[in-house]
Each structure stands twice: as C-alpha cells, then as structure tokens.
Amino acid sequence: MTATEAPRKGVLGQRLVRREDPELLTGEARFVADLKVSGTLHLALVRSPMAHARLASVDVSPALEVPGVVAAYSGADLEGEWAGPLPCAWPVTDDMRQPAHLPLAAREVCYVGDAVAVVVAESEYAARDGAEAVLVDYDPLPVVVDLEEAAADRALAHEELGTNTSYVWELKPDEAAVEAAFASAAHVVSGRYVQQRLIPSAMEPRGVLVVPQPFGGEFTVYSATQIPHILKVMLAVTTGISETSLRVIAPSVGGGFGSKLNVYAEEVLALTLARMLKRPVRWIETRSEATQATIQGRGQIQEIELAADERGRIQAVRVRLLADMGAYLQLVTPGVPLLGAFLYSGVYDVPAYSLSCRSVFTNLTPTDAYRGAGRPEATYAIERAVDLLARRVGVDPAEIRRRNYIRPEQFPYSSVAGLVYDSGAYEAALDKALQLAGYEELRAEQARRREAGERHQLGIGVSSYMEMCGLAPSRVLASLNYSAGGWEAATVRILPTGKVQVVTGTAPHGQGHETSWSMIAADRLGISPDDVEVLHSDTAIAPYGLDTYGSRSLSVGGVAVAIATDRVIDKARQIAAHQLEIAPEDLDYGGGEFRAKGSPERSMALGAVAFEAFTAHDLPEGLEPNLEASSHFDPPNFTFPFGTHVCVVEIDTETGGVGLASYVAVDDCGNQVNPLIVEGQVHGGITQGIAQALFEKASYDDQGNLLTSTFMDYLVPAASELPSFVTGSTVTPSPTNVLGVKGVGEAGTIGSAPAVINAVVDALSTYGVEDIEMPATPERVWRAIEQGRRP
Amino acid sequence: MIPASFDYERARSVEAAIRLLTERGEEAKLLAGGHSLLPLMRLRMATPGLLVDLGGIRELSYVRRSGDDLAIGALTRHCDLAANELARADSPLLAHVAGQIGDPQVRHRGTIGGSLAHGDPASDLPAACLALGASFLVAGSAGERRIPADEFFRGFLETALRPDEVLVEISVPRHAEAGWSFQKFTRRAQDWAIVGVAAVSDGSTRISLVNMGSTPLRATAAEEALAGGASAEEAAARAADGLEPPSDLNASPEYRRHLASVLTRRALEECAAVT
CATH class of the missing domain: 3.30.465.10 (Uridine Diphospho-n-acetylenolpyruvylglucosamine Reductase; domain 3)
Known part of the structure; x- marks a missing residue:
C-alpha cells in the first residue's frame, strides 16, 4: 500500500500557499485584543502569590478608590453568580475525586496564580492599578509540589479530599501473560522517565471580549479559543445563561497547542460581569499570567519495563504512570494520560501489556492537553526503552526496531491494548529516514571521532512512532467516560453564481483549514479552490461542531467536508439530469460540469445547475430548491499516522553543549491534502519536541513558586537553535475514511523528543550514560560526562 | 506586563537631562534603548516616577x-x-x-x-x-x-x-594589532551569556568575565598567572579563582567555574592565533 509521492490528479496533493497568510503577515488579521468596542470595561485579576492558603480576608475596597475603577469583587462576592463549577468533561473513573473549582476562589487558594478577586475598570492600566490595591490576607497551608511526595499524601493539595489521588486507572488485559513473559524473558530492561511540565507558549496569549445587548439579553463572546462550540455549551452550563442567548466567535487565534482547548475562569468571569454591569467586558492575558493561569502540559513520571526474548523481540510491556493533575481538573485534565495509555507498545508487535496510572493533585497550575496529549509521553517511554533493549541485546537501534515492527501484512492490526490500527508500513519509513540521514556514513563518522578522541562527539538517535489521531469514534469516547462525542459537521452550499461555501465545525488557529478545506471541496467539484470560501469559528454561522484538537480536524472534519460535497454533487446530478433530459446515472461529473456519457456535448456546468436550483423554476418533481448538503461524520475508528525520525547531535564534551547537527523526519500521515501544510506542521511539531528534549521546563521552587515566568527564563528555542529539517514522507492511506487521510498536527512532537534524547544518550554512551533527564541542559550533559570520566 | 504610571520627559540635550535628574533626584531614570529598564517596569519591579528619554539626543x-x-x-x-x-x-x-x-x-x-x-x-x-x-x-x-x-x-x-x-x-x-577573543556560552543565541570571556592580548593580556559574579569583572588570577609565565591552559585553570559565581536555572556555581576555565583557555588560544 505504500507509495512514495504518488502522482495525483486534481487539487489534492498540490503545494498551494496558504490563503490565511497574507492577512496574518500584513497585520490585517484581527485577534481578540484587536477588537475595539466603545464603552468596553477591562478586567484585571488578583492572583494568589501562595501555592496553598486559606483566604483570611479579601478587601477589594481600596481598589474602588483607584481612578477609573468601576467595580471590584472577591470570590465570595460572586459565589452566588455561578450555575455550576468550571467544567471537567472527562471523569475517567466513577470514583474520580474532584475538588470544587469556581472562577474565583472564595475560601482557599490552591496554586500560585489562583484568582481571588477581579477588578473592572475603564482602562487596562486602571484595572491593573486597582488589582494592586486589593488587600488579601492569606493563612498558609502545607504545599505539595513534588509528584512522588504528592502520591505519598505527605501533604494534601486539597485537605477536604483526604488524599492527593484523583483516580487510579488500569489497562491490564491479561496480567498472567505479562508475568509469564517477564519470568521467561532473556532480556529485561527498565527505565524511569520524567516528563517535565511544559508551558504551552502560544504566540497569542488568551483573551476574551463579551459584548452584551442589554435590551436583547444576548451576548456575543469573542474568545481566543480552540473550541468555540464546546465553550458555548459550557458557558451556558456555568452561568445559567440560555444557550440560545450566546454566540461564541473565535476570531483570528494565534496558536493553542491544546492550551486553548479549555473553558477558563476568565471566560466565565467576563460573561458574568458583562451580564451584571450591562457593558462590554474584556480581559487580555499578559505573558506572565499565561505562564501561571493557562494550563501546562506533560507532568508525568513513567516507569516502563520490557521483557524480550534472546533476539530482542519484545514479549511484554509493563508501565506504571504517575500523572500530575495540578491543583484542579480542567476540561480534559484527567483524560490526558489515557490518550497515551494504549500506545506504550508503540509500533511493535507486543503480545502482553499492562498499564496502571495514578493521577494526583499538586499545588501547581493545572495540567491539560498539550500538543500530543499523552501520546508524546507514551512514545518517549517506549522509544527510550527500545534503545536500551538494543544495547542489552547488542544490536543497532535500527535493527532492534526491525525485529519488532508490526509487519504490513498484519494490518488492520488488533493491538494488545485493544486498538485496531488502520494501516501501516513502519519499516519503509525507517528505511527512508535512514537513507535520507546517511545513516551508515554517520555511524562511520561517529566511530572516527570516538577513535580520534575529538572534542565534538556525534550522537545518532532514532525514533519510530505511531499515534492515535482522528478523535474520535463517539462510542469509543463513551467507553472512556468522556462526556461528549467525536463527530464533526460540515455544510457545503453551491451559491447562485456557482461559487461554493463550505461551513465547518472545526476551529482553526494556525492549521490552515481554509486552504485545506477549500482544496477538498474543489478537488471533488473539479473547480478552483479560489472559488470556495470556508466559514468557521462562529457559532451563529457554524452551529454544529466539536472544534480543533488532537489531530482530528482533517480526518474527521475534512472528511465531513468531502462527504457533504459528494452529497451536493448527487443533488446537482438530479437537477442536471432533469435539465438535460437524461437519467442521472448516465451523467459523468468532472471539471465542474455534468456531461452525458457517450455524448459529452450534452453538458451542464455546475454554476448553471446552481442557478436552476436557486430559481427553482424547473426542478425535478419533489426536489427542494437550492444546492446544499451537510454531513455529521462520526469516524468508525481512529487513524494511526506513523513515521521514523533520525536526529544527529554534536556534543561539545568540554562544555556539555548539545548542538543539533541534522534532523530527518519521515512521516506517513496517509494521503496529503497539501504537502506544504504537512511540512509546516511537521516543522513546528519537531521544534516543540526538541524544545522539550533540550530547552523547556516549567521550574518551581519547593513552595510552588514558578521560576520560569518570563521568556528570559523559560527557554523556547528559536530558529537559530535549530538545524534545517529534512522532511520526507511515505503514503499509506487510511482505509477508514474517504480521503485516506490520517492527521499530522502532533506527529512531529511525538517523534522528536525521543529521537533527540536517544541521540544525546548515544553520544554519551562511551561514558556509560544510559539516560539523561529532559531537558538535557549543558550542565546535565557535562555532569554525565564528568561522572563517566571518573574511574 | 502593564507598568505603573510615570512622568515622561524627552531631553533635548545632555544639559537638559542633567537638569531633570537634579530636580527629580532618585525617582528619575534615564531611558535610552529601554531594553533593561522597560521589562522591569512592565513587571512593576521598577516604578520610576519620571523617565527622561535620551533618544532625541x-x-x-x-x-x-x-x-x-x-x-x-x-x-x-x-x-x-x-x-x-x-x-x-x-x-x-x-x-x-x-x-x-x-x-x-x-x-x-x-x-x-x-x-x-x-x-x-x-x-x-x-x-x-x-x-x-x-x-x-x-x-x-x-x-x-x-x-x-x-x-x-x-x-x-x-x-x-x-x-x-x-x-x-x-x-x-585602539587595538587593531592585538590578539583578541570573545567566547560566549549560551543555551539559545539570544540569551545572556551563562558565562562569557573577553580577552585582549598585546604584550600583556587582559581577561574579563561575563556573569561570574555580582559585577562584570577581570580574571585577575589568570592574568597574573600568564604574567608569571604560565601556559594558556595553566592560566585558564585559574580563571575563576577567588570568584563567587551566581547560581540560577542555567548553571550552578561549580559549572560556571568550569565553563570560565574552558572558555578562558579557548580565548587565550584564539588570542595567540590572531597575533
């Protein structure tokens, strides 16, 4: 099934430049902070400087003395306003513990950044001055920061829960088989890996503007969100405002990476205050707030063990996870470990599997979905452990992978964890990656430098990944206790002039859906993508949708566009057949027109059909006017993209500095709608994985204070830290959707962190190094070298 | 990220700036490129009452x-x-x-x-x-x-x-004929140096260090060692002698001392190569 750069007719597969970019690059795009509505009030939040404390008193009256301040409220003042707590949509077990979580804390603060009061003013400056004036007395409570200490319940993040454990979740299909495999294994390897907390750092921080219509009772909510549709439902639930009175618009949104897949206190607060004060209300997050009050990613300690036979063929995988929920459960916080829990066997044919996950509260910023959400963590653990196994068995990392891959003829493959992988050709991607990297030459150069004792040593890291995309079949989500479905909606209209309107329920915030969806519709209609407009991210225009996250948009939402387009063509066919006085099945459609089979001079252009459908002067009996069709596509299965990445690092053995010498990524995301966009996604994804491997970490002191609250301290890598990526692809279409697509939003991140660390460890292997914690800072690398040099 | 309020004056001359500084005393701050002062003000870690903008001079x-x-x-x-x-x-x-x-x-x-x-x-x-x-x-x-x-x-x-x-x-x-070197060790190109070393060598050698103490400072022990005839390697080993380098998220004092020696040796080697 694998073909490389298969030639395709039509629009799909063309490297069209993104139609979104001119307005983004010229500053014409309007983000929430660009929207100006006269009479707007500005919010500033008073945030706790303590990680855990009882609120002895909150006195907002000094804020009211500050010129320009209109109102100020403590959490207690607003307690009566909430119809429900901030939502968590994923109670993964029936006995999951969940602390109360209101938009403003009323009695107790549970992390640094927890909001205790809000000040409303005529300007951002006055609001901020007012917030500084609010007097809060905190009675300190014991603080729990360390994940393992939290699991031991030495101090409690929430006293009223009696424990820090939120839930324990297990996936143990056949424990006896696992134990037998370990008992008889020729090789057992184990690793303990720390997935440090990461700060998502979208280019645009969060922001919300709520515009009320005091005489109509309606509210328009503009939010920098990935989920306008879900947000609308949740705002109705948390504020008690009727869903019919809410319109949510996500204007241009500058990235999210999962951090805007949430329902945040500030959104609920802005809506509530607009209702109370009957004026537009705006809140724009500062960068420092974003480091504390926006969810963080990762935060896990992973223990993984592999049992393997003499030749290194894996017989069992056993995993124990400890997952950091942070102080509260946000929208999908508890579900993030589950998204990875099925994938710790990676791309390998593993017969026995056991996983248990304990999720605990700490007095830190809540965690939630961050690019890959659970899947990068899983891939990291298995790919690091497989390298360890290669070393034990005494074979090359590429060879150990070949011995264990699921073979192409095994697809669709029922995994031991209970998934059915749609399609795959893992070894082909490995071969291509090794060839693009010049693997043999790299190994020779590595040996030469080692022999010569050169200052700069090479490390070569391989990582093969697969991921579970296309969230999600609704019935599967039900089995995981997720409170919503996983379908996606699309409507396609042929307008009277023959132009095409696509309405999608996805909510792009950098992915280029306008370009890609126009290509999907244009490809099927046989017209130019320029004739297709794509409408989205406004619940009044696109009422149905489940939004954008989890590499779902193309393989669910894009497929819905394709299905709706086909339905429109079917209706148009009936009208054209009627006009041409021919049976519908005797018409061919292509290039934007219907032609009679055998006599192509009898034809009718799509635009003419659309006009007939619009005037409705002469339609087939019983057919309604206009050309419009919808699809609400619920995918039958997940999709499973895969690939192999090869990273080459050059380590300065005197300083411990790690330089990236080259990076090769071969990704297979099935059919590609627009390879330019695929490459863009891969580039960004690789960078975020490299960031975790070498640069980024949300660091806290033992009192829960964030030490990395600015970009001076939280090191997001820039282009100057990165090599020029070499990207390649193989194409193994998914058989589970009409486009054969799989999704690529998270692939780069999933493949890259283990490739980088495997490379660093490979370079240091001569010093006896088998692991290095992320991020692999120069000091950590230097210490590892020093340790290895000691006799 | 929103500074407290402050007065602002644009000085047209050095004399005007001095006059404003004299009038307002400690609460006045000079503004040039703003790359050190403004971030502190936006975090409200600095709240000057008056900014005297020198940009027009x-x-x-x-x-x-x-x-x-x-x-x-x-x-x-x-x-x-x-x-x-x-x-x-x-x-x-x-x-x-x-x-x-x-x-x-x-x-x-x-x-x-x-x-x-x-x-x-x-x-x-x-x-x-x-x-x-x-x-x-x-x-x-x-x-x-x-x-x-x-x-x-x-x-x-x-x-x-x-x-x-x-x-x-x-x-x-002017040092067109001298050997010189600047060694800067960072995690990202845009960052402040974790440790930096500047060296100028013409007859005698002056070595200074970035981020190895509470002030920018000279590596006097290494300079004296060189003056006393030590090799570059021997002198570099003494680069951090007597210093108390800071500890932060990027580096411990021990690591900074190590880096100072490595970078000083490289700087001295480069100085020698230039001359």
Missing part, C-alpha cells in the same frame, strides 16, 4: 577616532557599532561583541551607554570594556569627569555614576 550617537582611542557616543546602538567600519578596524573586539548581543531586535534598540550604565554582570559590553581598558566620560551638575572601566562597576546593577550624571562617551584604546 542624536549627537550622542557616533564612532570616531580621538588620539590613540576610539570614542563612541553613549547612544550608539549595538547594530551601528557592530557594522561601523572604523570600529571594526580600530576595536574589532568591541564591534564583534556588539554584534553578539541578544537578537537583531535588541541590537537595533539597545545602546552601549544604556548597557554600561545598567551594569549588569551578565551583559557582554561591560566585560568587553574591562578587557579593553576602556574609560567612560560622564557629565553631571558638577561638570564632566572620566572614570576608568576598572572603577566603574561597583556592585550588582550598581555603577560609579551619581544620580545626576549621564554617561556620554566611551573611549577604548
């Missing part, structure tokens, strides 16, 4: 020869210094260092005077000026005076400048 932006020295106006931006032909010929170290600061945006706003007057031990230009044996011309209500770089940096973010004084000109001995 264009005559303080220049690079010219002055006897055996190269004279640089305090408001010369890093990018202009890095690209200046005269600077590259007469003080290749200083021009090179100016080109290594931050990123292009920083270099197009930040000024040499602002960087020196801020006195940040993690900044590159103060260390370069120490290695070059620079001197600084300052003007205040009592008139002008010249302060050697070695006497300028007094403590953490503390300099010999009095509250009513403005740094107006930096003089560095």
Whole structure:
C-alpha cells in the first residue's frame, strides 16, 4: 500500500500557499485584543502569590478608590453568580475525586496564580492599578509540589479530599501473560522517565471580549479559543445563561497547542460581569499570567519495563504512570494520560501489556492537553526503552526496531491494548529516514571521532512512532467516560453564481483549514479552490461542531467536508439530469460540469445547475430548491499516522553543549491534502519536541513558586537553535475514511523528543550514560560526562 | 506586563537631562534603548516616577577616532557599532561583541551607554570594556569627569555614576594589532551569556568575565598567572579563582567555574592565533 509521492490528479496533493497568510503577515488579521468596542470595561485579576492558603480576608475596597475603577469583587462576592463549577468533561473513573473549582476562589487558594478577586475598570492600566490595591490576607497551608511526595499524601493539595489521588486507572488485559513473559524473558530492561511540565507558549496569549445587548439579553463572546462550540455549551452550563442567548466567535487565534482547548475562569468571569454591569467586558492575558493561569502540559513520571526474548523481540510491556493533575481538573485534565495509555507498545508487535496510572493533585497550575496529549509521553517511554533493549541485546537501534515492527501484512492490526490500527508500513519509513540521514556514513563518522578522541562527539538517535489521531469514534469516547462525542459537521452550499461555501465545525488557529478545506471541496467539484470560501469559528454561522484538537480536524472534519460535497454533487446530478433530459446515472461529473456519457456535448456546468436550483423554476418533481448538503461524520475508528525520525547531535564534551547537527523526519500521515501544510506542521511539531528534549521546563521552587515566568527564563528555542529539517514522507492511506487521510498536527512532537534524547544518550554512551533527564541542559550533559570520566 | 504610571520627559540635550535628574533626584531614570529598564517596569519591579528619554539626543550617537582611542557616543546602538567600519578596524573586539548581543531586535534598540550604565554582570559590553581598558566620560551638575572601566562597576546593577550624571562617551584604546577573543556560552543565541570571556592580548593580556559574579569583572588570577609565565591552559585553570559565581536555572556555581576555565583557555588560544 505504500507509495512514495504518488502522482495525483486534481487539487489534492498540490503545494498551494496558504490563503490565511497574507492577512496574518500584513497585520490585517484581527485577534481578540484587536477588537475595539466603545464603552468596553477591562478586567484585571488578583492572583494568589501562595501555592496553598486559606483566604483570611479579601478587601477589594481600596481598589474602588483607584481612578477609573468601576467595580471590584472577591470570590465570595460572586459565589452566588455561578450555575455550576468550571467544567471537567472527562471523569475517567466513577470514583474520580474532584475538588470544587469556581472562577474565583472564595475560601482557599490552591496554586500560585489562583484568582481571588477581579477588578473592572475603564482602562487596562486602571484595572491593573486597582488589582494592586486589593488587600488579601492569606493563612498558609502545607504545599505539595513534588509528584512522588504528592502520591505519598505527605501533604494534601486539597485537605477536604483526604488524599492527593484523583483516580487510579488500569489497562491490564491479561496480567498472567505479562508475568509469564517477564519470568521467561532473556532480556529485561527498565527505565524511569520524567516528563517535565511544559508551558504551552502560544504566540497569542488568551483573551476574551463579551459584548452584551442589554435590551436583547444576548451576548456575543469573542474568545481566543480552540473550541468555540464546546465553550458555548459550557458557558451556558456555568452561568445559567440560555444557550440560545450566546454566540461564541473565535476570531483570528494565534496558536493553542491544546492550551486553548479549555473553558477558563476568565471566560466565565467576563460573561458574568458583562451580564451584571450591562457593558462590554474584556480581559487580555499578559505573558506572565499565561505562564501561571493557562494550563501546562506533560507532568508525568513513567516507569516502563520490557521483557524480550534472546533476539530482542519484545514479549511484554509493563508501565506504571504517575500523572500530575495540578491543583484542579480542567476540561480534559484527567483524560490526558489515557490518550497515551494504549500506545506504550508503540509500533511493535507486543503480545502482553499492562498499564496502571495514578493521577494526583499538586499545588501547581493545572495540567491539560498539550500538543500530543499523552501520546508524546507514551512514545518517549517506549522509544527510550527500545534503545536500551538494543544495547542489552547488542544490536543497532535500527535493527532492534526491525525485529519488532508490526509487519504490513498484519494490518488492520488488533493491538494488545485493544486498538485496531488502520494501516501501516513502519519499516519503509525507517528505511527512508535512514537513507535520507546517511545513516551508515554517520555511524562511520561517529566511530572516527570516538577513535580520534575529538572534542565534538556525534550522537545518532532514532525514533519510530505511531499515534492515535482522528478523535474520535463517539462510542469509543463513551467507553472512556468522556462526556461528549467525536463527530464533526460540515455544510457545503453551491451559491447562485456557482461559487461554493463550505461551513465547518472545526476551529482553526494556525492549521490552515481554509486552504485545506477549500482544496477538498474543489478537488471533488473539479473547480478552483479560489472559488470556495470556508466559514468557521462562529457559532451563529457554524452551529454544529466539536472544534480543533488532537489531530482530528482533517480526518474527521475534512472528511465531513468531502462527504457533504459528494452529497451536493448527487443533488446537482438530479437537477442536471432533469435539465438535460437524461437519467442521472448516465451523467459523468468532472471539471465542474455534468456531461452525458457517450455524448459529452450534452453538458451542464455546475454554476448553471446552481442557478436552476436557486430559481427553482424547473426542478425535478419533489426536489427542494437550492444546492446544499451537510454531513455529521462520526469516524468508525481512529487513524494511526506513523513515521521514523533520525536526529544527529554534536556534543561539545568540554562544555556539555548539545548542538543539533541534522534532523530527518519521515512521516506517513496517509494521503496529503497539501504537502506544504504537512511540512509546516511537521516543522513546528519537531521544534516543540526538541524544545522539550533540550530547552523547556516549567521550574518551581519547593513552595510552588514558578521560576520560569518570563521568556528570559523559560527557554523556547528559536530558529537559530535549530538545524534545517529534512522532511520526507511515505503514503499509506487510511482505509477508514474517504480521503485516506490520517492527521499530522502532533506527529512531529511525538517523534522528536525521543529521537533527540536517544541521540544525546548515544553520544554519551562511551561514558556509560544510559539516560539523561529532559531537558538535557549543558550542565546535565557535562555532569554525565564528568561522572563517566571518573574511574 | 502593564507598568505603573510615570512622568515622561524627552531631553533635548545632555544639559537638559542633567537638569531633570537634579530636580527629580532618585525617582528619575534615564531611558535610552529601554531594553533593561522597560521589562522591569512592565513587571512593576521598577516604578520610576519620571523617565527622561535620551533618544532625541542624536549627537550622542557616533564612532570616531580621538588620539590613540576610539570614542563612541553613549547612544550608539549595538547594530551601528557592530557594522561601523572604523570600529571594526580600530576595536574589532568591541564591534564583534556588539554584534553578539541578544537578537537583531535588541541590537537595533539597545545602546552601549544604556548597557554600561545598567551594569549588569551578565551583559557582554561591560566585560568587553574591562578587557579593553576602556574609560567612560560622564557629565553631571558638577561638570564632566572620566572614570576608568576598572572603577566603574561597583556592585550588582550598581555603577560609579551619581544620580545626576549621564554617561556620554566611551573611549577604548585602539587595538587593531592585538590578539583578541570573545567566547560566549549560551543555551539559545539570544540569551545572556551563562558565562562569557573577553580577552585582549598585546604584550600583556587582559581577561574579563561575563556573569561570574555580582559585577562584570577581570580574571585577575589568570592574568597574573600568564604574567608569571604560565601556559594558556595553566592560566585558564585559574580563571575563576577567588570568584563567587551566581547560581540560577542555567548553571550552578561549580559549572560556571568550569565553563570560565574552558572558555578562558579557548580565548587565550584564539588570542595567540590572531597575533
């Protein structure tokens, strides 16, 4: 099934430049902070400087003395306003513990950044001055920061829960088989890996503007969100405002990476205050707030063990996870470990599997979905452990992978964890990656430098990944206790002039859906993508949708566009057949027109059909006017993209500095709608994985204070830290959707962190190094070298 | 990210700036490129009552020869210094260092005077000026005076400048024929140095260190070792002698000492290669 750069007719597969970019690059795009509505009030939040404390008193009256301040409220003042707590949509077990979580804390603060009061003013400056004036007395409570200490319940993040454990979740299909495999294994390897907390750092921080219509009772909510549709439902639930009175618009949104897949206190607060004060209300997050009050990613300690036979063929995988929920459960916080829990066997044919996950509260910023959400963590653990196994068995990392891959003829493959992988050709991607990297030459150069004792040593890291995309079949989500479905909606209209309107329920915030969806519709209609407009991210225009996250948009939402387009063509066919006085099945459609089979001079252009459908002067009996069709596509299965990445690092053995010498990524995301966009996604994804491997970490002191609250301290890598990526692809279409697509939003991140660390460890292997914690800072690398040099 | 309120005055001359500083005393702060002061103000870690903006005093932006020295106006931006032909010929170290600061945006706003007057031990230009044996011309209500770089940096973010004084000109001995090197170790190109080393060698060798103490400072133990005939390697091993380098998220004091030795050895090797 694998073909490389298969030639395709039509629009799909063309490297069209993104139609979104001119307005983004010229500053014409309007983000929430660009929207100006006269009479707007500005919010500033008073945030706790303590990680855990009882609120002895909150006195907002000094804020009211500050010129320009209109109102100020403590959490207690607003307690009566909430119809429900901030939502968590994923109670993964029936006995999951969940602390109360209101938009403003009323009695107790549970992390640094927890909001205790809000000040409303005529300007951002006055609001901020007012917030500084609010007097809060905190009675300190014991603080729990360390994940393992939290699991031991030495101090409690929430006293009223009696424990820090939120839930324990297990996936143990056949424990006896696992134990037998370990008992008889020729090789057992184990690793303990720390997935440090990461700060998502979208280019645009969060922001919300709520515009009320005091005489109509309606509210328009503009939010920098990935989920306008879900947000609308949740705002109705948390504020008690009727869903019919809410319109949510996500204007241009500058990235999210999962951090805007949430329902945040500030959104609920802005809506509530607009209702109370009957004026537009705006809140724009500062960068420092974003480091504390926006969810963080990762935060896990992973223990993984592999049992393997003499030749290194894996017989069992056993995993124990400890997952950091942070102080509260946000929208999908508890579900993030589950998204990875099925994938710790990676791309390998593993017969026995056991996983248990304990999720605990700490007095830190809540965690939630961050690019890959659970899947990068899983891939990291298995790919690091497989390298360890290669070393034990005494074979090359590429060879150990070949011995264990699921073979192409095994697809669709029922995994031991209970998934059915749609399609795959893992070894082909490995071969291509090794060839693009010049693997043999790299190994020779590595040996030469080692022999010569050169200052700069090479490390070569391989990582093969697969991921579970296309969230999600609704019935599967039900089995995981997720409170919503996983379908996606699309409507396609042929307008009277023959132009095409696509309405999608996805909510792009950098992915280029306008370009890609126009290509999907244009490809099927046989017209130019320029004739297709794509409408989205406004619940009044696109009422149905489940939004954008989890590499779902193309393989669910894009497929819905394709299905709706086909339905429109079917209706148009009936009208054209009627006009041409021919049976519908005797018409061919292509290039934007219907032609009679055998006599192509009898034809009718799509635009003419659309006009007939619009005037409705002469339609087939019983057919309604206009050309419009919808699809609400619920995918039958997940999709499973895969690939192999090869990273080459050059380590300065005197300083411990790690330089990236080259990076090769071969990704297979099935059919590609627009390879330019695929490459863009891969580039960004690789960078975020490299960031975790070498640069980024949300660091806290033992009192829960964030030490990395600015970009001076939280090191997001820039282009100057990165090599020029070499990207390649193989194409193994998914058989589970009409486009054969799989999704690529998270692939780069999933493949890259283990490739980088495997490379660093490979370079240091001569010093006896088998692991290095992320991020692999120069000091950590230097210490590892020093340790290895000691006799 | 929203500063507290402050008054703002745009000074048209050095005299006007000195007058404002004299009137408002400690609550007044000079604004040049703003790259040190404004971030502190946005985090409300600095709340000056008055900002005196020097940006309009264009005559303080220049690079010219002055006897055996190269004279640089305090408001010369890093990018202009890095690209200046005269600077590259007469003080290749200083021009090179100016080109290594931050990123292009920083270099197009930040000024040499602002960087020196801020006195940040993690900044590159103060260390370069120490290695070059620079001197600084300052003007205040009592008139002008010249302060050697070695006497300028007094403590953490503390300099010999009095509250009513403005740094107006930096003089560095021309060193076209000398060996020189600047070694900067960072995790990202745009960052402050975790450790940096500047060295100038013509007959004798001056070595200075970035981010190895509460001020920019000279590696005196290494300099003395060299003067006493030690090899580059031996001298470099003493680079951090007597110093108390800071500890932060990027590096422990122990690691900084190690880096100082490695980078000093590399700097001395490069100095030797140039001469």
